[in-house]
Amino acid sequence: MLREGGEDAAVRADLAAVLMAGGRLRGAIGQWLRAAELASAQPAVMLTLARHLYFAGELQAARGCLARISWEEVGAPATLAEAGRMRWLLGEFGEALTLIGRSVRQGIEAPDAHYLYAMLLQFHGRVGQAEEVLLRCLRTWRRFGDAAVALVHLRPQTAADHVDRIRGLVKGLPAMPDHPVDRLALANFESALFKIHDDLGDYDQAWSHLERSNALMHRHAPYDRSGESAVVDALIGAGSGIPISAEVPDESSVGPRPVFIVGLPRSGTTLLDRMLSRHPQIASAGEINDFRRQMRWVTDVPADGVAGMLAVLERLPGTDFRLLGERYRQQTRWRAPEARYLIDKMPINFRMVPFIRRALPDAVIVHIHREPMDVCYSNLKAMLGPASAYSYDMDSLAHYHGLYRRCVGPWSGRDPGAVIDVRYEDLVRDPEPLLRNILARCGLAFVPECLQPERNEAPVATPSSSQVREPVHARSIGEWRRYAQHLGPLQRALGS
Structure with missing residues (x-):
């Protein structure tokens, strides 16, 4: 297609995927780099190329793709969230917080985006705001166990204020989940309950929660x-x-x-x-x-x-x-x-x-x-x-x-x-x-x-x-x- 149709960013990107699937990393990177040179500065295109280049180790080029977009003019919450996720992966946490914050304020309905927003707030020491976001996560997405773990690790738990909330979420799940999503959610909730009881000095109760959490995780992700x-x-x-x-x-x-x-x-x-x-x-x-x-x-x-x-x-x-x-x-x-x-x-x-x-x-x-x-x-x-x-x-x-x-x-x-x-x-x-x-x-x-x-x-x-x-x-x-x-x-x- 390249020989017959001339330079084309999309075809270059497709060729990169074929080369990568064939085990040819450098060849794939060369095609992605050329695709980035040819592609129009559309947010979705640049984000896709930035993601490929980042995971291939071309961080400078990935940043170059992101820099071509005027993000102040982008209004789609999902696009802003993905751009924030890329900045987070690159370790540019200030830029990530700005983008994810805009996405949340514009109404994105995705638990991962809200969770990343809370994590970025925590990374910057804004613990109170992070706590508000995580509580909102748990109210909206009742099987999003990551939010429970992050919530109880924001500070030492000096009172059992989150125990009833998390126990209520546990009751909504099977005791021995077969579905991986339920299994991971329950493992996270049990881990959160361990942290609470450990902080409170209730060590017997804490250990029982840790045992259940780890047994679920060991089943979910067996050690090779x-x-x-x-x-x-x-x-x-x-x-x-x-x-x-x-x-x-x-x-x-x-x-x-x-x-x-x-x-x-x-x-x-x-x-x-x-x-x-x-x-x-x-x-x-x-x-x-x-x-x-x-x-x-x-x-x-x-x-x-x-x-x-x-x-x-x-x-x-x-x-x-x-x-x-x-x-x-x-x-x-x-x-x-x-x-x-x-x-x-x-x-x-x-x-x-x-x-x-x-x-x-x-x-x-x-x-x-x-x-x-x-x-x-x-x-x-x-x-x-x-x-x-x-x-x-x-x-x-x-x-x-x-x-x-x-x-x-x-x-x-x-x-x-x-x-x-x-x-x-x-x-x-x-x-x-x-x-x-x-x-x-x-x-x-x-x-x-x-x-x-x-x-x-x-x-x-x-x-x-x-x-x-x-x-x-x-x-x-x-x-x-x-x-x-x-x-x-x-x-x-x-x-x-």
Whole structure:
């Protein structure tokens, strides 16, 4: 069609879809980029192209598509909501809040849009407004369990004011739902009831709700034990074949120097990020997938779960790591145009450390870790969604923790001193020496503001966003002991 009919944006986009389905990532990206050049600046067209380019790792081009639209002139609520969702994915939370807010005010009837609006309000510290939106969600969409979880995590529950409301919503669902939507809704409601009773100190009642929530989630999103093991085997194999970079960092590299904060989810990555980004020379990108996306680009492998990652790792040792590093810088430098350092705090990058070291030899890498029972319990109690299937079953949690230790072991022994090691317990009890050490590695002077993360005014987009607006505290150390009588299987599994 292109040969016979000439240049056409829609045909280019269709060709991109065919190439992607055939496993040709770079070819697809080339067609989407050309389609973006040819397409008219219609909101729906630009949004579609922006979405494809974003998930393919072309964030600069995705932003370019969005920038071509004068959003002040767009009145369709659904289009505004989708544009806000794209800005949220890009980490542009201020722009996302503006767009989603307009969509809600213009009457969009979609629970996801209202929920995202509430989350963006929370990210900006506007907790009271977020609460109003979430309560409205629950009144309008009685099976929208995400809103219940978000509602009870806005602040500590000091009175049982939401219990009756959420219990009433539970009564509207089957006790053992077969439909996935009902199952996920009930799991969320049970998780919310756990949070309320845990805050109130009613631990027996809290545990019963957590057990039900996690059993439902474990059924809804089973943990792929063999798949995760295969990926870690491949990671270790590929990493062992990569020579430790002896290259002198390229001083001519454009953009900020990367700082990677890695570790298990719920290990303190957000707190450390909020502390360091109080420094005037350090900006935070939050949790971004850019390094893994650029790994897919250099290996020409589309995202495809476990199979896709195994294909990436099979091809990775023979790729151009300098190009991988350059691609990463190109797609992230816009996030911190004025800062000397940019934090990438995607926890799962603990799997990527050998490859980061090779592709970005000037990167500062900080590994934060907690006592195993504390970090595993923190994952067990957090409703992290279907993507975190490991977190809803004690045996799965212990297995995932074991895979984490397998990943960390080789690079900590093979490349000692390359990664700064931080214990969460030390960070919350005596943070200044640790922060001084990290900043010295960056060539930066310590500033006292880093000890006051609660004064960090930047939006924060993680499940712990309300906690990190408090002064540093050590309350979560040993928190699992409240449920020690129930967590014996986890202790034994971790010990083994």
